[in-house]
Amino acid sequence: MATPEFPRSDPASPEFWDMRYRAAFTPWDAGAVPARLRDFVAGHPPAGPVLVPGCGTGHDVRFLAEAGFEVLGVDFSAAAIAAAAAVAGPFASRLRQGDFFGHGLDGPWAMVYERAFLCSLHRRRWPDWSRRVAELLVPGGLLAGFFFFGDGERGPPYPLASQAELDTLLSGAFERREDLAVEESIPVFAKRERWQVWRRRG
Ligand SMILES: C[S@@+](CC[C@H](N)C(=O)[O-])C[C@H]1O[C@@H](n2cnc3c(N)ncnc32)[C@H](O)[C@@H]1O
Secondary structure: OOOOOOOOOOOOOHHHHHHHHHOOOOOOOOOOOOHHHHHHHHHOOOOOOEEEEOOOOOHHHHHHHHOOOOEEEEEOOHHHHHHHHHHHHHHHHHEEEOOOOOOOOOOOEEEEEEOOOHHHOOHHHHHHHHHHHHHHEEEEEEEEEEEEEOOOOOOOOOOEOOHHHHHHHHOOOEEEEEEEEOOOOOHHHOOOEEEEEEEEOO
16 A cells, blocks of 8 residues: 655644544554464463553454453544444444553552554653553563564654563563564554564562
């Protein structure tokens, strides 16, 4: 799909994402549940509520709800939440329009599921992201999901330059438990993402 022209806007604002969802220009959206997530929850069912920050169209939220988990998907884009409500159907109450960095997500959460949220944030926000994930999770809780690596300053998506960069963000509060290649990535992330699971210390 050719990239449509959008008025300049800041990816830190909901408007940036609203425009793209409304134009159905969502190259990050797998439109399906990743196999790694299915395998993970089958092998390690979360021991409590699951938070999905920046849930987009919410396929993963629906999957987790259908699998019987208490899950909340949060996204600050009204257009994303509208699309997610259509995907979630009877589970639409598991969605909330709101800012991951704002109030009202107190939890505590047993798991935070990451897919294409960290890479949607500018690097200057990454330390806030890691602090926020750590404060939302119970001790022993899990940050599990996909992490995007590569070169380049321009985004989104903003890639992690190296594993060391992610380790610097997370190792103060987390220990890494799993690190696996991802075979079924969609084109924007192909060969450049890894599935990782991090356990909250404490
Ligand atoms: C690249 S998309 C990924 C969406 C979804 N996780 C997926 O895999 O398709 C990033 C999403 O994060 C949302 N987002 C960005 N910053 C946010 C914030 N501070 N609070 C909540 N949602 C945010 C955007 O609206 C967008 O839907």
